[in-house]
Amino acid sequence: MSAEAHAGSRYYLPHGTHWPIMGSLGLFSAAVGGALWLEDVGLGKYLFLLGLIIICLMMFGWFGTVIRESLSGSYNAQVDRSFRWGMTFFIFSEVMFFGGFFGALFFARVFVENWLAGGSNSLFTNLIIWKGYEPVWPSNGPGNIGGSFEGMSATGIAALNTLILLTSGLTVTIAHWGLKEGNRKKLCLFLLFTIILGFSFVILQGHEYIDAYTRQNLTLGSGIYGSTFFMLTGFHGLHVTIGAIMLTVILIRALRGHFTAEHHFAFEAVSWYWHFVDVVWLGLFIFVYWL
Amino acid sequence: MSTVAVAHEFHAEQPRGIWRWITTTNHKDIGTLYLCFSLLMFFVGGAFAMLIRAELWTPGMQLMDPEFFNEMTAFHGLVMIFGAIMPAFVGLANWMIPMMIGAPDMALPRMNNWSFWILPFAFILLLSTLFMPGGAAGAGWTMYPPLFLQTGMALPFQIFAIHLMGISSVMGGINIIATVLNLRAPGMSLMKMPMFVWAWLITAYLLIAVMPVLAGAVTMMLMDKYFGTSFFNAAGGGDPVLYQHVFWFFGHPEVYIMILPAFGIISEIIPTFARKPLFGYTSMVFAIASIAFLSFIVWAHHMFTVGMPLAADLFFMFTTMLIAVPTGVKVFNWTATMWRGALTFETPMLFAIAFVFLFTIGGFSGVMMALVPADWQYHQTYFIVAHFHYVLVTGAAFAIMGAVYYWLPKWTGHMYNETLAKWHFWLSAISANVLYFPMHFLGLAGMPRRIPDYPLQFTDLNQVVSVGAFVFGAAQLLFVACIILCVRGGKKAEARAWEGARGLEWTLPSPAPYHSFGEPPAPNLIWTHPYQDG
Amino acid sequence: MFLKNSKHVLRAALAVTLAALSGSAWAVDLNMPVGVTPISHDVYHLHMYAFWMCVGIGVVVFSLMIFAMIFHRKAAGHQAAHFHENTLLEVVWTIIPFIILIALAIPAAKVLVKMTNTSDPDLTIKIEGYQWKWQYDYLQQGFSYFSMLAADSDAARMLDSKISPFSVPHYLRDVDHPMVVPTGKKIRLLITANDVIHSWYVPDFAFKVDAIPGFVNQGWIKIDEPGTYRGGCTELCGRGHGFMPIVVVAESPADYQKWLAAMKASNGVYINPQTLQPENTGSPVEYAPAQLNFNTPSVAPVSAAGAAPAAPAATAATPAASPAAAAPKPAAAAQAWTMASAMARGKQVFDNNCASCHMPDGKGNSAMGVPAIAGGPVPNGPLHEHIELVLHGKGIMPAWGNILSDSDLAAVITFERNAFGNHGGGLVSPADIAKAKTAH
Numbered sequence A: 001m002s003a004e005a006h007a008g009s010r011y012y013l014p015h016g017t018h019w020p021i022m023g024s025l026g027l028f029s030a031a032v033g034g035a036l037w038l039e040d041v042g043l044g045k046y047l048f049l050l051g052l053i054i055i056c057l058m059m060f061g062w063f064g065t066v067i068r069e070s071l072s073g074s075y076n077a078q079v080d081r082s083f084r085w086g087m088t089f090f091i092f093s094e095v096m097f098f099g100g101f102f103g104a105l106f107f108a109r110v111f112v113e114n115w116l117a118g119g120s121n122s123l124f125t126n127l128i129i130w131k132g133y134e135p136v137w138p139s140n141g142p143g144n145i146g147g148s149f150e151g152m153s154a155t156g157i158a159a160l161n162t163l164i165l166l167t168s169g170l171t172v173t174i175a176h177w178g179l180k181e182g183n184r185k186k187l188c189l190f191l192l193f194t195i196i197l198g199f200s201f202v203i204l205q206g207h208e209y210i211d212a213y214t215r216q217n218l219t220l221g222s223g224i225y226g227s228t229f230f231m232l233t234g235f236h237g238l239h240v241t242i243g244a245i246m247l248t249v250i251l252i253r254a255l256r257g258h259f260t261a262e263h264h265f266a267f268e269a270v271s272w273y274w275h276f277v278d279v280v281w282l283g284l285f286i287f288v289y290w291l
Numbered sequence B: 001m002s003t004v005a006v007a008h009e010f011h012a013e014q015p016r017g018i019w020r021w022i023t024t025t026n027h028k029d030i031g032t033l034y035l036c037f038s039l040l041m042f043f044v045g046g047a048f049a050m051l052i053r054a055e056l057w058t059p060g061m062q063l064m065d066p067e068f069f070n071e072m073t074a075f076h077g078l079v080m081i082f083g084a085i086m087p088a089f090v091g092l093a094n095w096m097i098p099m100m101i102g103a104p105d106m107a108l109p110r111m112n113n114w115s116f117w118i119l120p121f122a123f124i125l126l127l128s129t130l131f132m133p134g135g136a137a138g139a140g141w142t143m144y145p146p147l148f149l150q151t152g153m154a155l156p157f158q159i160f161a162i163h164l165m166g167i168s169s170v171m172g173g174i175n176i177i178a179t180v181l182n183l184r185a186p187g188m189s190l191m192k193m194p195m196f197v198w199a200w201l202i203t204a205y206l207l208i209a210v211m212p213v214l215a216g217a218v219t220m221m222l223m224d225k226y227f228g229t230s231f232f233n234a235a236g237g238g239d240p241v242l243y244q245h246v247f248w249f250f251g252h253p254e255v256y257i258m259i260l261p262a263f264g265i266i267s268e269i270i271p272t273f274a275r276k277p278l279f280g281y282t283s284m285v286f287a288i289a290s291i292a293f294l295s296f297i298v299w300a301h302h303m304f305t306v307g308m309p310l311a312a313d314l315f316f317m318f319t320t321m322l323i324a325v326p327t328g329v330k331v332f333n334w335t336a337t338m339w340r341g342a343l344t345f346e347t348p349m350l351f352a353i354a355f356v357f358l359f360t361i362g363g364f365s366g367v368m369m370a371l372v373p374a375d376w377q378y379h380q381t382y383f384i385v386a387h388f389h390y391v392l393v394t395g396a397a398f399a400i401m402g403a404v405y406y407w408l409p410k411w412t413g414h415m416y417n418e419t420l421a422k423w424h425f426w427l428s429a430i431s432a433n434v435l436y437f438p439m440h441f442l443g444l445a446g447m448p449r450r451i452p453d454y455p456l457q458f459t460d461l462n463q464v465v466s467v468g469a470f471v472f473g474a475a476q477l478l479f480v481a482c483i484i485l486c487v488r489g490g491k492k493a494e495a496r497a498w499e500g501a502r503g504l505e506w507t508l509p510s511p512a513p514y515h516s517f518g519e520p521p522a523p524n525l526i527w528t529h530p531y532q533d534g
Numbered sequence C: 001m002f003l004k005n006s007k008h009v010l011r012a013a014l015a016v017t018l019a020a021l022s023g024s025a026w027a028v029d030l031n032m033p034v035g036v037t038p039i040s041h042d043v044y045h046l047h048m049y050a051f052w053m054c055v056g057i058g059v060v061v062f063s064l065m066i067f068a069m070i071f072h073r074k075a076a077g078h079q080a081a082h083f084h085e086n087t088l089l090e091v092v093w094t095i096i097p098f099i100i101l102i103a104l105a106i107p108a109a110k111v112l113v114k115m116t117n118t119s120d121p122d123l124t125i126k127i128e129g130y131q132w133k134w135q136y137d138y139l140q141q142g143f144s145y146f147s148m149l150a151a152d153s154d155a156a157r158m159l160d161s162k163i164s165p166f167s168v169p170h171y172l173r174d175v176d177h178p179m180v181v182p183t184g185k186k187i188r189l190l191i192t193a194n195d196v197i198h199s200w201y202v203p204d205f206a207f208k209v210d211a212i213p214g215f216v217n218q219g220w221i222k223i224d225e226p227g228t229y230r231g232g233c234t235e236l237c238g239r240g241h242g243f244m245p246i247v248v249v250a251e252s253p254a255d256y257q258k259w260l261a262a263m264k265a266s267n268g269v270y271i272n273p274q275t276l277q278p279e280n281t282g283s284p285v286e287y288a289p290a291q292l293n294f295n296t297p298s299v300a301p302v303s304a305a306g307a308a309p310a311a312p313a314a315t316a317a318t319p320a321a322s323p324a325a326a327a328p329k330p331a332a333a334a335q336a337w338t339m340a341s342a343m344a345r346g347k348q349v350f351d352n353n354c355a356s357c358h359m360p361d362g363k364g365n366s367a368m369g370v371p372a373i374a375g376g377p378v379p380n381g382p383l384h385e386h387i388e389l390v391l392h393g394k395g396i397m398p399a400w401g402n403i404l405s406d407s408d409l410a411a412v413i414t415f416e417r418n419a420f421g422n423h424g425g426g427l428v429s430p431a432d433i434a435k436a437k438t439a440h
């Protein structure tokens, strides 16, 4: 940890690296495998799995290198700032990704339902094709695609999950305070709470999904409601899972004595990510479950 | 100079051969990779265009099945946009931004490597679909459902290829933003940055904002095809037009992604050869920013015939027209920069001047198409094809060619062959107009785009277009020749290769050392920047 | 080849030069048509107005640049000035374009409001796009028919057809059954599609509206003068996108009424608007049932062919039976419904409509996800499932119920069950199809 001694004024420039090409090969293999899998071609799923494994190995290796460099004090404050900008804009790109799906949801709810029911300049859509269709929400469209189903309520698991995520936002912040105070016990304990909350969220969501498929007849194929519901909550759930895994890595690192009160970008990045996931959930809760 | 020492320090560990290029974290190496890749893709996309023009030489189907023609149209568009123009700009950014702002390298060099090395794989994935049973997707570069959903096994490959391109672009964008915001040399305040850097800063922001939206759009398509969702199916409460909204929310900013860096390049070249500072630096910055802002609220001008409500038509018409104002500011500022300068006409300047003329013509047709009633005539005809080739080829591509000639001496240490380059320019500039100008007439006379065969009355003009296309294509061989000859040798280039050039990059020796500014440049060097002159 | 065409090149090069030099007669051909509807006139004037505005701006900007390029050259000894700002100038050249844009936007908005006003039409016609043909549905008259590329163009356009397109009059601009409309009336067009997005475009009407599956768009036309107006599909819709032209015949209201009367009386055969004689060539000429009764009592005639043979199978002749798609066979009407005739006709229908996906040998196309007919479970399974599938489609497989006539459907299903080594067996009659349709 005698890091500062090395961290000169010069910006750290890594030498050649083989992690990216490995990552690209992993992505390529996952993409080819995934595509073949979708087309039911025998080898597809193995190739896909292989790709995922390569990507995971690459992440371990790459992040491992970065952690080593960080511990050995190669990164000065300027490098740290680069990481911050990088993470900020990565999160921004994620926001836009979710934005696309939220946009689809709003468009379908506000406009398409209305048009199918003959609103605006679409009178004949209703007169000719979807005779007598009335706008409703939740909707699986005039074709009753996927059969009738029960929509999600905002009071069940969703409310509980909201509570869980909001609390976890708090606990991760307390952990951060602990880190800044140099109180490692507080850090680790509250990190642990956060992780438990995160995985509870995922498990509860799993329950919600099982219920949706078995009891509510709500599936991906349940028209536009099922499509938007599962895509939005699914991608969000995926992000929670990834976030929780990252928090776990951070916890392990914290237990190993990584991070100092001043120097802990990795922790902050993950907690930003966690807050982002939190905020997306609020959007989901309001627009998917509640309104 | 300290730079020499730094270069030495890193040189020792430099691997050799192909492994060096695969593992490099150096911004110049990566810039070179991007530029070579984009040149290759320009030829691939160009070869597709040549097939299109050959089939359209005369009425009747001569060479290919109509479905294959559709694949060519789609792949020509995709390869040119994602393979040629965008990587070329990222390559230029990689090469030039660190040198222009006095940085040692890009901010995140490892990720920089990854941004590039995803691309070849993405394009292998994309181009491999051409050889798949059932054929590639022949639904245009815009990939509208439900047609795109009729694609066979090629569909998931193409969608994943687009995902990969998106990942690459987003990482590239992040890197550029981090570099510009964080690695500027002391004294290089934001409002002293070269215009190319400004343009790229805003472009990077656009990239990060819209590439994920494209990823979302194609993901919805994948789900509709394989997992029974109803995003684009009316029976399920979705709407095929929903795709178009999401796509163009990406697509319109995308066209500015392909022109803003060009604006930046032109704003570097013109002052150099006019020997006069850029006119209206501040308003140039604000113009780019307003174009970027407006680009998010105009997308539906690509969809004036889908049956939007009147209010939406009006809104998108007005916002689209508004873009002419900041763009006009740029054109006028370039004119004012040339005004009372001491102009010389080396090849980069020729391309820059051609850019200003021809881009403006493309902009004019853009404004005409923004008028909804008139767009009912123009939409999906060759008038559109004319418009976007004026802004993309004689706009973006000409700017890239100008940039290559402008900075080749800095990259290679040699001057290019001016005579050959002038031939390249004049052949390109003339044939491009023979190629694209008559397309306006074809469109006005009602020739739809994306058709493999056409009624007899369009024959004459199509033949003019095809002749222009073949000459233009052949002229590009001269471009490659110029580049190769310049890499191989030529008159030694000075540090300041152009008399009027005044950016920081010209304070480094030619060829530029492997690591640009190991130590930040002296702040007094920054003051020689053209924008602050006088 | 090249020599023959070089004539065209020369002519066109000349044309472009001439047009560039003057607004001569050539320019008329090269410009947007003035058209024959009130809207098309407005649009033409808007287009020219915007064009001259742009030319004006272009002249100013380009002359300034050219002036600088000539007089401010270093070679001409010009010394560079050093100014790089002038706030007044910059404000001025922000405001002037803004004013110009307002001057453009106001007339454009006016025309837009006019063209979207579809109220109070005299007549409403529904247009539906299919891969790759159009269906015109005269809602209030209760009949409809398909319109596809004329046979001579269709033959010439094939790869290696050995037929020169130059020998075909109206190459790619002619259809078997044009849409017929009266002049001087406000006609509301309702536009939709069956499979993928198409777009219905006739330049002379300045009318281009996308046909979107699941939605109905609208617009209107009012044609000044009788004539034949041509256009085509302008939204990429697959392999045949370039080959689905539009022909509209506009007739005086009196002539139009005559055509209407003849159509109504023709029992399902398309009446040529010029000769008022029944058409016996070209693609399916039968009426598909109108899908909507709109403002008028339901007249929806059941497909003539399907309704006719009330008698069971084998012997019943189908009076209005159509020749199979794009294969002129006038004698069909007289043929008896036998295994042999059904198989022969079924093969034609199959080759014209199904083979593109299921392949001529019935082996299917696994890459496209199209199953084989040869040995397939459906053609060798229960008959009613087979009929259901073909009528209503599934996934990419189109719903043929409204596209093919009952007799064509009966024929092609018979064919599928007995060809390619299948043993589904049985002769399916058009009446079976009609029954299956009503049963649903």
Ligand code: HEA
Binding pocket: B142, B255, B256, B258, B259, B301, B302, B303, B304, B320, B321, B323, B324, B325, B327, B328, B329, B331, B359, B360, B361, B362, B363, B364, B365, B366, B367, B369, B370, B371, B375, B378, B379, B380, B384, B387, B388, B391, B392, B395, B396, C054, C057, C061, C097, C098, C100, C101
């Ligand atoms: C580099 C790419 C690029 C750029 C910069 C532009 C710039 C513009 N484009 Fe273009 N466009 C495309 C690429 C681009 N476009 C592509 C690829 C398509 C087709 C996509 C597809 O369907 O496949 C397309 C299609 C397209 C359409 C859809 C047409 C249709 O499908 O029906 C429209 C409609 O409004 C449009 C408008 C404009 C406008 C108003 C601008 C403006 O930004 C132009 C502004 C510039 C000027 C106006 C000139 C300079 C200004 C002055 C000298 C000031 C004074 C001028 C006035 C007051 C008029 N474009």
Ligand code: HEA
Binding pocket: B042, B043, B044, B045, B046, B047, B049, B050, B052, B053, B073, B074, B076, B077, B078, B080, B081, B085, B139, B140, B141, B142, B385, B389, B392, B393, B397, B435, B449, B450, B451, B452, B469, B470, B471, B472, B473, B474, B476, B477
């Ligand atoms: C982004 C940039 C870009 C560039 C640079 C180009 C470059 C060219 N494009 Fe463009 N084009 C698009 C973007 C671009 N295009 C897009 C987005 C579409 C819409 C696609 C869609 O509808 O979905 C389109 C569509 C399009 C069409 C309409 C197709 C249709 O609607 O069916 C045509 C037709 O002529 C065309 C022609 C050309 C030609 C001749 C060139 C030339 O400039 C190419 C010149 C380059 C070369 C020729 C390569 C180099 C030389 C060689 C390979 C040497 C050998 C050649 C000879 C000896 C002749 N393009």
Ligand code: CUA
Binding pocket: C129, C130, C132, C197, C198, C199, C233, C234, C235, C236, C237, C238, C240, C241, C242, C244
């Ligand atoms: Cu129908 Cu194009």
Ligand SMILES: [Cu+2]
Binding pocket: B251, B252, B255, B299, B301, B302
């Ligand atoms: Cu646009």
